[in-house]
Amino acid sequence: MNLVALKMLVGDRAKYFGIIMGLTFASLLITQQAAIFVGLMTRTFGAITDLGLPDVWVMDPKVQFIDDVKPLQDTQLLRVRGISGVQWAVPLYKGLLKARLSNGNFQTCNVLGLDDATLIGGPPTMVQGSLADLRKSDAVIVDDIGAADKLAHVRADGTRDPIRIGDTLELNDHRAVVVGVCHVSRTFQSQPVVFTTYSRATLFAPRERKLLSFVLVKARPGVNKAELCARIARGTGLAAYTSDQFKDLTYGYFMKYTGIPINFGIAIALGFIVGTAIAGQTFYNFTLDNLRHFGALKAMGAGNGTLLRMILIQAVVVGSIGYGLGVGLASAFGFATRNTELSFLMPWQLLLISAAAVTLICVLSSLISMRKVITLEPAIVFKG
Amino acid sequence: MTSTTIEYQNPTAHTSAGGVAVGCRGVTKTYGSGDAEVTALRGIDLDVRAGELMMLVGPSGCGKTTLISVIAGILDRDAGECAVFGRDFSRMSQREKTRYRGETIGFVFQAFNLLPTLTAAENVAIPLLINGAARGGAVGKARDMLARVGLGDRAHSLPSQLSGGQQQRVAIARALVHDPRLIVCDEPTSALDHETGHKVMEMLKSVALKHDRALIIVTHDARIFEFADRIARMDDGRVLSVSDDHRATPAASTDESETKS
Incomplete structure (x- = not known):
């Protein structure tokens, strides 16, 4: 039937x-x-996904999501490094800076400042150039979508030429030289992503007393990540989350407040x-x-x-x-x-x-x- | 055939010629309740013999359709007894009733009720499929049955590609394909012209009637009375008479302009 x-x-x-x-x-x-x-x-948590190496993110306890940066004093990095179970801890700057384009327009960019020594926190995929080139003078790496679109040179007829290695940007009135193009997850607000070193990022950024956005931590082998987060929180008074917890925090914020x-x-x-x-x-x-x-x-x-x-x-x-x-x-x-x-x-x-x-x-x-x-x-x- | 008309009082008196296919005693059926209550059957006594073609005739609303629905086990009666080949539907579970109906009874409907999207062979195979036959065997048997009703070359036709008479022949093949012991026909010729109706009845009687099978036909169509072995005349929920002479049936009780009871 x-x-x-x-x-x-x-x-x-x-x-x-x-x-x-x-x-x-x-x-x-x-x-x-x-x-x-x-x-x-x-x-909303694309940057956390891209930074796959660290196990734990340390931040101000009042941070509600990844773009809600509440800077820390640089000395907090040393305190975190002193916590038992931490294999290494590196600083990360994350902030929004204005880039001046060749046509005179301004474009807000998501700037990530990586630890000068290790460059931990760099982009997952390099399209052109090398991450190590960030050690060159005034060097920055831009994401491919931003390079081809919002940071591109606009001709008189309206066509866009993607910025390439060797081109320069003006980040918050500071000269920046493009040394590489990378591919990253798109940001929630679709801003171009610019990578540079931590020290250079703090130079580009407006003068503030505190500029350390996050401390990225790797747990020693065999150390329970959740326990390490609890130890860091107890020892420093800061908030410490595993990558997944930080994603949940960010995701939860957008779910609840938007x-x-x-x-x-x-x-x-x-x-x-x-x-x-x-x-x-x-x-x-x-x-x-x-x-x-x-x-x-x-x-x-x-x-x-x-x-x-x-x-x-x-x-x-x-x-x-x-x-x-x-x-x-x-x-x-x-x-x-x-x-x-x-x-x-x-x-x-x-x-x-x-x-x-x-x-x-x-x-x-x-x-x-x-x-x-x-x-x-x-x-x-x-x-x- | 003897030409007698008798007042219907003792049904058992008519069962001596063949086995009783259908035996009804004091069957009553009421629809609705209170002011809307309508009594459709008022103590029906009726026997249908195996090997005979019985017609139920009477004016609209006299209870013919209700009676064949009760006999076929698709409507529950209120009181009385009604057995089909010795088995009473009211003493069966719903599952048994459905199974017994599927195996024992074949139906021919006034509007044919062929599934429009199935071919003639597939339509005919339905009772076999319902009774659990494999599709291939069922369709093969259906083709054989279509050949017996003269439609062997139309097995692949859809109902819409067949004439009214051909559709009714498909319906008859469907009613016979699983070799049921009782065939119930509801106005089988009302949708057909006289000539086609006559041919369908000739075919129905020649193909369907066997010594161990009974046919009950509800009809208004006086032109097919000649095919009946006996005619039960009904009115107001009662069987008034059972006659083996179709010419003795009063025309007034079978108004041809009426279509249903």
Whole structure:
């Protein structure tokens, strides 16, 4: 009877495509909006992800997320180095500085100052040049997207020439020479990322009493990271988080204090509701149209179990097709926008979530139909 | 055939010629409640013999459709007894009832009720599939049955590609394919012109009727009365008479303009 169920389903082309369209739309909207949301949220802690080497981030206890820098005194670095279980600890400057462009415009850049001796905290991927070139005079490394876009030289006709190795920038009235181009995770505010040494970054930065943004710590082998964080916090009075904890802190801040989750949540909920409405209504209409046939099958000896299985098969088929098309379109969207400002990240967990959502839509849609068929009186086949 | 009309009082008197296929005693059925209560069957006594074609005739609302629904086990009666080949649906669980109906009864509906997206062979195979047959074997058997009703060359046609008469022949093939012992037909010729209806009845009687199988046909169509072995005349929820002479059935009770009871 499974094939009968499928033939019943595809036989009514208009309703068949209507149900699939509803589910595709729901699946697309849920997956695409959720992927943009995940991409956007991932950008909030992109710098933490890129700095894979340190185990622990040490900062002012009042810091709420990675861009909420509350500088420390340089002496805090030495205090952290004195904590038992610390293999090494290096300083990191993180701040927003204005770069003056060749056309006279200003562009705010995300400047990261790395430990002069070790250059720990450098970009994960170098596109041109070498990280070691940061030791050259006035040297900076810029990210490839920033180099090609916001930091690019703009010609009179509007075309952009990416800045290259050897070009100079003016960072907060200080000369900076580009010695390399790297690739990093995009930042939440999509500013260009500029790497330099810690000492040079503090020169570029406006004069302040405290300039140390974070202390990056590596735990000794075998030392429990969480315990080390607790020891650093006790010993210095600072906040210490593992990389994952710091990501959670940053992510949690954006979730709690910005309207991003609500806005995306509304779009996702809308996709779910509209998808449920279209698919549910069309599926129910399809069942109603076939009620007489279901009645005939019931009269001819098909039990409720058989009929429910038929409806379930129909729901599974349209659900699978709708889900596949929706996720496929969402993936195509993500692929098409991969080199744009748009954030789009579709981890496998998201596919499971959207599959669960589409399954729920199908269950809700088919439940109404199933109820109708279970309560169906087969004697209707004898009524004109 | 003897031409007699009797007042219907003692159904057991008619069961001597063949085994009893359907035996109903004091069957009542009421729809609704309170002011909306409608009594459809008022103590029906009726026997249908194996090997005979019985027609149920009467004006709209007389209870014909309710009676075949009760006999076929797709509607529960309120009181009385009704057995199909000795088994009473009311004493079965829902699952048993469904299974017994699927194995024992074949249905021919007024509107054919063929699934429009299935071919003729697939439509005919449905009762076999319901009873658990494998698809390949079921469709093969369905093709054989279509050949028996003269549609061997239309096995791959969709219902929309068939005429009304052909569709009804497919429906008859579907009713017979699993070799049921009782065939229940609801107005099988009402959607057909006279000539086609006549041909369908000739075919139905020649293909379906066997010594151990009974046919019950609900109809308003006086033109097919001649095919009946016996005719039960109903009115107001009662069987008024059972006759083996179709010419003795009063025309007034079978208004051809009416379509359903």
